[in-house]
Amino acid sequence: MVSTSQKQHILVLFLLLALADITNVMSRKLYESPSLQERHEQWMSEYGKLYKDAIEKEKRFMIFKDNVEFIESFNAADNKPYKLSVNHLADLTLDEFKASRNGYKKIDREFATTSFKYENVTAIPEAVDWRVKGAVTPIKDQGQCGSCWAFSTVAAIEGINQITTGKLISLSEQELVDCDTKGEDQGCEGGLMEDGFEFIIKNGGITSETNYPYKAADGSCSAATTAPVAKITGYEKVPVNSEISLLKAVANQPISVSIDASDSSFMFYSSGIYTGECGTELDHGVTAVGYGSANGTDYWIVKNSWGTVWGEKGYIRMQRGIADKEGLCGIAMDSSYPTA
Known part of the structure; x- marks a missing residue:
């Protein structure tokens, strides 16, 4: 007979697995091959982006990553009559873009x-x-x-x-x-x-x-x-x-x-x-x-x-x-x- 404690552990395990599955679905497009680093390199090549040094490149990559996450999440929700894309502005913060x-x-x-x-x-x-x-x-x-x-x-x-x-x-x-x-x-x-x-x-x-x-x-x-x-x-x-x-x-x-x-x-x-x-x-x-x-x-x-x-x-x-x-x-x- 399963004890109350065991039931609680099973329930917690079930919830963790469900949460992991939801997270996987939400981010599947984002983390599928090619990697984000590869996508950033491809994006740089497509739009002719060059950075002054490795520090600037890393900074721009992190901004790119955040923007890609936002775009992929928005499109995955599929609840609006319009779509977003990773365009030539994707390595800019919102403030930089507006300025x-x-x-x-x-x-x-x-x-x-x-x-x-x-x-x-x-x-x-x-x-x-x-x-x-x-x-x-x-x-x-x-x-x-x-x-x-x-x-x-x-x-x-x-x-x-x-x-x-x-x-x-x-x-x-x-x-x-x-x-x-x-x-x-x-x-x-x-x-x-x-x-x-x-x-x-x-x-x-x-x-x-x-x-x-x-x-x-x-x-x-x-x-x-x-x-x-x-x-x-x-x-x-x-x-x-x-x-x-x-x-x-x-x-x-x-x-x-x-x-x-x-x-x-x-x-x-x-x-x-x-x-x-x-x-x-x-x-x-x-x-x-x-x-x-x-x-x-x-x-x-x-x-x-x-x-x-x-x-x-x-x-x-x-x-x-x-x-x-x-x-x-x-x-x-x-x-x-x-x-x-």
């Missing part, structure tokens, strides 16, 4: 009230994709420079320029980084899309990417290369905290928008409709280039500036029409567009 990739400057200041020319628009298509319409240039990469504001500004102008002239021209973010430095815009230290529009208006236009290539670093303004190839006449702000107003605007042209991109799930987003539990502390400038619906969920098509290895070949689909007036990640809080 180097997000450069929108949220400031408490009153902008001049603008009209909203799409206010009375009633004919809104069920879906719009400005990529298909030929108004969006290929995905670009801001690198480790907080110039997202310049990429958002330029993408919106590339869009309206194509819509009005029929010509899609890749424009120069570097001109804004180097030359638009007298106000809030401070190159790799961050800036605002509206200030970018104002600079381009006063400057008489903006030059092409070919004339003034991107360097992912602050530089001296080169007036000799700034001959404008695209001009705008002004800009307007979309009414605050109104996804309906933003929808009307995006139906008519690509729109500069600001979002809170500070969550790890955004950092490693890979595919699907993003529904992350992000906040509204705006820190990143991107461009809304369309919208649509899939499997009963409405979404925005957002062009990012982190290269094609991030997200859906450089884009993210973000849930549209949520209960909060600010929109997911604050996408409806601060958006604007150039006029031509």
Whole structure:
């Protein structure tokens, strides 16, 4: 006959075995061959990563390990309509990522009230994709420079320029980084899309990417290369905290928008409709280039500036029409567009 003590030991053993099995299931993908060290080496080779010494490499490996654990655990849960991947940002801490990739400057200041020319628009298509319409240039990469504001500004102008002239021209973010430095815009230290529009208006236009290539670093303004190839006449702000107003605007042209991109799930987003539990502390400038619906969920098509290895070949689909007036990640809080 089994004693009470033996029963207790059997129960403890059973619980330990069950816990070990659960742990094994949760980490199976993480620790299967190749080893994490091998994966890190492969990842370094794939993305051309080099470290200054063994100490730095070990530090980056530990960060890589933590990020891989987070990504694998998230995907294993399989309870979200989007997936994450081990991308080119995987050896950065969240703070490092935010400092180097997000450069929108949220400031408490009153902008001049603008009209909203799409206010009375009633004919809104069920879906719009400005990529298909030929108004969006290929995905670009801001690198480790907080110039997202310049990429958002330029993408919106590339869009309206194509819509009005029929010509899609890749424009120069570097001109804004180097030359638009007298106000809030401070190159790799961050800036605002509206200030970018104002600079381009006063400057008489903006030059092409070919004339003034991107360097992912602050530089001296080169007036000799700034001959404008695209001009705008002004800009307007979309009414605050109104996804309906933003929808009307995006139906008519690509729109500069600001979002809170500070969550790890955004950092490693890979595919699907993003529904992350992000906040509204705006820190990143991107461009809304369309919208649509899939499997009963409405979404925005957002062009990012982190290269094609991030997200859906450089884009993210973000849930549209949520209960909060600010929109997911604050996408409806601060958006604007150039006029031509």
